[in-house]
Amino acid sequence: MISINRNNKGILVEAKGKRVMKSSLYSKDNIFEISRSKFNDFLLCKRCFYLDRVLGVKVPDMPGWTLNSTVDELLKKEFDICRKNQVPHRIMIQSNLINIVPFDHPEMDKWRDALRGGIKYKYRDTNIIIKGGVDDVWFNVDTEELIIVDYKSQASFSKVTTEDYLSNVFHESYKIQMDIYSFLFKMNGFKVSDISYFYVANCRKDLKGFNSKLVFDEILVPYKPRTHWIEDKIDEMIDVLNSKKLPPFNPFCQNCACSKARAEYE
Ligand code: SF4
Numbered sequence: 001m002i003s004i005n006r007n008n009k010g011i012l013v014e015a016k017g018k019r020v021m022k023s024s025l026y027s028k029d030n031i032f033e034i035s036r037s038k039f040n041d042f043l044l045c046k047r048c049f050y051l052d053r054v055l056g057v058k059v060p061d062m063p064g065w066t067l068n069s070t071v072d073e074l075l076k077k078e079f080d081i082c083r084k085n086q087v088p089h090r091i092m093i094q095s096n097l098i099n100i101v102p103f104d105h106p107e108m109d110k111w112r113d114a115l116r117g118g119i120k121y122k123y124r125d126t127n128i129i130i131k132g133g134v135d136d137v138w139f140n141v142d143t144e145e146l147i148i149v150d151y152k153s154q155a156s157f158s159k160v161t162t163e164d165y166l167s168n169v170f171h172e173s174y175k176i177q178m179d180i181y182s183f184l185f186k187m188n189g190f191k192v193s194d195i196s197y198f199y200v201a202n203c204r205k206d207l208k209g210f211n212s213k214l215v216f217d218e219i220l221v222p223y224k225p226r227t228h229w230i231e232d233k234i235d236e237m238i239d240v241l242n243s244k245k246l247p248p249f250n251p252f253c254q255n256c257a258c259s260k261a262r263a264e265y266e
Pocket residue numbers: 044045046047048249250251253254255256
């Protein structure tokens with residue numbers, strides 16, 4: 001993808017390919033925050049993670065997913081009304097989850113702010129803080145457990161089923177995301193349900209036309225988060241951060257393959 005560098009006024013700015021903010025770079029002497037998405041980068045390719053967090057090589061920005069984030073924003077508004085009134089949302093009623101309401105907590109807005117806040121956990125006696133911005137948290141009034149929820153919007157011809165959704169290889173990172181959020185809430189002392197939900201808004205592609213609107217089906221996909229693997233991977237990530245050696249690249253990555261192919265001609 002061609003990514004042209006502009007500032008927030010749309011003016012072209014020479015791309016340097018390097019991070020300028022010192023706080024973005026790892027130092028073993030300072031507290032360092034790792035977001036859920038950077039941790040996922042580490043899981044995908046240690047080399048890219050190291051180049052970014054330790055050496056300051058900036059990966060190209062991605063364009064915003066405006067339709068997806070609009071669905072998220074509108075859902076947030078709906079759930080906040082239910083949160084204020086402590087009543088179940090329509091998807092909970094449709095799914096026969098009438099003992100569940102959106103969780104009302106003073107930190108809710110902070111937990112949902114992936115850029116400036118998120119839920120955080122300082123990992124053992126290290127200088128590493130793991131953090132992540134959740135879409136929503138619900139509350140089971142019977143068991144007093146928190147339920148982690150992630151909104152996902154997509155488009156397909158066929159109806160979404162739990163089995164297909166969870167077995168889709170492209171949804172592996174979604175499950176990892178849910179695992180990490182569950183881990184973070186648990187480590188913050190909350191009682192967390194062993195069931196979380198993907199709130200899937202599936203835009204219907206089988207309709208005859210657009211007619212100025214997109215039509216969505218909604219389904220809750222239950223998922224059992226697994227948190228047992230996370231601490232070993234955080235330990236591995238810290239070893240990589242403290243290493244002086246550039247880790248190997250991921251041989252399945254199209255970006256590296258593209259860079260190598262280009263280097264043959266430049
Ligand atoms: S293989 Fe190369 S481009 Fe791809 S993620 Fe790793 S370092 Fe980055």
